[in-house]
Amino acid sequence: MTQNQLTVFLVDDDEAIRLSLSRALAKRGYRVEAHASAASFLAAWSEERRGCLVLDYGMPGMNGLELQARLNAMGATLPVIFITGHGGVPESVQAIKGGALDFLEKPFRQAALIQRIEAALDLARGQETARQDGQRRRALFDRLTAREMEIVERIVERPAETSSKEIALYLGISPRTVDHHRARILEKLGLKSIVELIAVAKG
Known part of the structure; x- marks a missing residue:
């Protein structure tokens, strides 16, 4: 699986952040799909769509932690990186306990986010390889x-x-x-x- 076959899903209600991050990531060769709300993301995403999720904590409606909990309840394996201007220690602890790779506070350096995204996409590639191996094994035993x-x-x-x-x-x-x-x-x-x-x- 190449980098271009993976998607960086960006969910943030702040339009300026969505636009700036989308442009910055696209310039680096990432496929980016941005959403203004958790509901919009859930309506568009399915488990077959691989990549990672860059997720804002403080959003109206369903917040980032609630979306993470929803994905976990669905059995989703999409790696999650939180970005926030509102969260504190309790929220970051909850996010990490829920399986998030990191919890970055705004403003953050783009280089730091890129590093986390690369780690998340490496994890996604490993998950995809394991999934394909499992499919091959099941096909053999069938x-x-x-x-x-x-x-x-x-x-x-x-x-x-x-x-x-x-x-x-x-x-x-x-x-x-x-x-x-x-x-x-x-x-x-x-x-x-x-x-x-x-x-x-x-x-």
């Missing part, structure tokens, strides 16, 4: 039959009991049948050993 998945689950649950005889005893089938299934599982997943299978299944 190729297995119900019986093969039963054997995989038993191997992962009891890695010390992975012999064909032990699995056969648990499932009530013959060790030879287990051997056949194990060979098919490794072939379908493109793996060479049970050790690899356990690592992929747990990954």
